[in-house]
Amino acid sequence: MEKIGIGLIGYGGIGKIHTLCYKDIEMYYPGQLPEIDLAAVCASNPESAKRAAKEGGYRTWFTDASALIHDDDVTVIDCSLPNFAHRTILLEAIAAGKHIYCEKPLALNGAEAREIATAAAAAAKTQVGMTFNYRFIPALLRAHELVQAGALGEIYRFQAEYLHTGYENPEKPLSWRLQHDKSGGGALADLGAHAIDLMRWLLGEFEAVRAMTHTYITERPVSLGAKEKGAVTVDDAAWLQVRLKNGALGTIEASRFSTGVLDELRFEICGEKGALRFNLMDANYLYWFDASRKGGTYGGDQGWQRLDTVQQYPGASIPPARSILGWQRTHAENQYQFLKAIAEGKTPQPNIIDGLRAQFVLDAAYLSARQGGWVEVEQE
Ligand SMILES: NC(=O)c1ccc[n+]([C@@H]2O[C@H](COP(=O)([O-])OP(=O)(O)OC[C@H]3O[C@@H](n4cnc5c(N)ncnc54)[C@H](O)[C@@H]3O)[C@@H](O)[C@H]2O)c1
Known part of the structure; x- marks a missing residue:
């Protein structure tokens, strides 16, 4: 090629x-x-x-x-x-x-x-x-490396959130993102899709979910400044309880009504041997708790370590790996890895199966929010 x-x-x-x-x-x-x-x-x-x-x-x-x-x-x-x-x-x-x-x-x-x-x-x-x-934030590549190496042991619990603001103003007009037939879902499909993908990639496949959704503002101007209003037909926020196939239990929240927040994709994962924390607004670092470190007088060696993952992309010629990371760089890396895979005749990661499985989790969550109770996630 x-x-x-x-x-x-x-x-x-x-x-x-x-x-x-x-x-x-x-x-x-x-x-x-x-x-x-x-x-x-x-x-x-x-x-x-x-x-x-x-x-x-x-x-x-x-x-x-x-x-x-x-x-x-x-x-x-x-x-x-x-x-x-x-x-x-x-x-x-x-x-x-x-x-x-x-x-x-x-x-x-x-x-x-x-x-x-x-x-x-x-x-x-x-x-x-x-x-x-x-997936292409160095902190999350490091998190993936730690989980894959078994550093956390059995996963006990996880809590992932993707929180945005910007929809609290009732004058914000309707758009494709607020109409179910055009978006397939609201905060959960838009933001939650990322959190679902990350938990799948880091921890394993979803087995079942129980969900609740809410729409705070149910009608909005059909266009900016218009008097005429139309119905909002998607969730402004969603809360999921999750059971993974490997038995790990956790929660996922997605919200466009998180006052005071800009772009917080954050999670905490606790396992038998250690724990991880991450927040997109602090994307240069992964926080790692190694449970094997000994306690002692005044706490000994126990505590959270901040790993300097910053902008470490193996093989990248610029910018220096110590330079702070930006959102755009994560897209460039996703695109680079995709193009590299097709140039080499390999299957890209993430691929259509990841898209499909995230969509099945979304479907199960929306069904649960409508009918109540746990819903098994469809498998391809
Ligand atoms: N991964 C991320 O960080 C991220 C961020 C934002 C959006 N997205 C995703 O990207 C997609 C687009 O979102 P967006 O925020 O860019 O939306 P947008 O509304 O800003 O842009 C969509 C564009 O598509 C154009 N368009 C619509 N129909 C078209 C057609 N038939 N032919 C040509 N152009 C057409 C529109 O005019 C508009 O310019 C969505 O699937 C969204 O979920 C992903």
Whole structure:
């Protein structure tokens, strides 16, 4: 493979971040990948598509996603579209034999996700990578390394939260994120998907969940400043009790109504031999408690250690590993690892199975919130 032609569909908030990151990869990892060619971008109308091509540095622009998918210069379809638009684009990209890099969540629900995964499994040429970018924070790569090495022993409990603010103002208008038919879910599908993926990746598969959801503001202006109101049909917050297949028990909370918080993805995991703590707003460090360290007078050697994980990406040429980490770098790493996998003919991590399994957990949680009680998580 001489070149990887990127065709990005959906040049909104995250499409712009992906674009920035594709440009950064050669600087982080010089000579490690075939040339990344920003071949084409697709936006909703000619003005925004033209602007996207100019701003993002894409050679061609489209307003018709099918035309982009079938462009011969496009090797990878980057799906940065709102959730309701994923299914159609992904199925068409699979049929056209293109690789896919898809934002979370994979689709609107488990049925759609299964349909996409089935089509992808039957397509010899397509690899599907998922954006679960928080896996690529060095602190979390270190956490994964510790758990895999058995440093925590049996996992007793975990508590994961993804908390945002910004929806408390009742004048904030409706958007696709607040409408169930367009998003598949609210805070849980949007934020909780990340926490679910991290707990799956770190600790193991989900067996069953019991959930409660809540919508604080049930009607909002249909557009900014409009008098007319429309119904909010998703959760503003969700609380899950979780049982993993390996017996570990925990909780997950996702909320857009966390006053005073900016972007807090945080967790605590306690095991037989040790414990871990992480907070995205303190992303340079992983906190590790080694239960084998001896106590003594005044506490002896026991206590939490702060591990300097900072920006340690093996093989990256810049910036220095001691430089503070940023959110954008986690996306660049997710994209780099995906492109490296397809260039080497390997299965990317995370991939469509991770997208599918997260979606099954979301489905089980929403079903539990509606009917009450524990719900078993569907397995592919
Ligand atoms: N991993 C992360 O950190 C992260 C962060 C934000 C969003 N996301 C995910 O990214 C996806 C997009 O979210 P966003 O925040 O960028 O949304 P957004 O609303 O900001 O952007 C979506 C863009 O897609 C465009 N669009 C819609 N239909 C289109 C079509 N048919 N053809 C071309 N363009 C079309 C819209 O005009 C808009 O510009 C969602 O799945 C979301 O869950 C992930």
